[in-house]
Amino acid sequence: MSVKKELLVRPIERGTVIDHINAGQALNVMRIIGIARSTGSVVSIAMNVASKQMGLKDIVKIEGKELNSQQVDKISLISPDATINIIRNYDVVSKYNVELPGEIIGIVRCNNPDCITNSDEPVASSFTVTKKPVILRCNYCDHIISEEIAEQLI
CATH class of the missing domain: 2.30.30.20 (Aspartate carbamoyltransferase regulatory subunit, C-terminal domain)
Structure with a gap:
């Protein structure tokens, strides 16, 4: 039996993917980043996605935006296991886990x-x-x- 894999959201050309967000925190991440309804960026949010390591997780993709250190610190406070992926030309050029500051x-x-x-x-x-x-x-x-x-x- 073959397992069919399905993409929930399309890949982005340039921007940031925030993965392994604690389930239910995606909208708080959006607020931290400052993404409003009228933003010109394409934003994809997946909530309560099945995850082997977390059970359920949220994912946020933002086209054309990279996060500053203060935004990453804020995300670490509400989702200390989150992963930040920087995308350029559809490739992950940088991937790191957020770190809680002391x-x-x-x-x-x-x-x-x-x-x-x-x-x-x-x-x-x-x-x-x-x-x-x-x-x-x-x-x-x-x-x-x-x-x-x-x-x-x-």
Whole structure:
């Protein structure tokens, strides 16, 4: 018996493919990247795709766009096993796993209303990152964020 393989979305000529996104996080990845409905880029989203290593995963393909380091850091916080593929002329020219930074500054909002970063002071948020599971500890007030990190991204 032969197994028929089927492409869910067409290949892209140039751009970025973000694979191994935690199931259900593709729309948060889109928000991180800043892709709006009116974007000129072709964007493909596959959600809840079967995966041998993850069970279910999401995939995002963006034509004509490469990610900056801050976007990759944000993606690592909500999907620490994600893989970034850079595509040029339909070929993967670079492939790497996102890496959780040990500390993040200015990309996550502390949800403690009494934290100095939520006052009128010009202080950027700063968190120490713990891996597996992802836990963020505010370096100013020691508040912990472990769930719904995507909602706290700046």
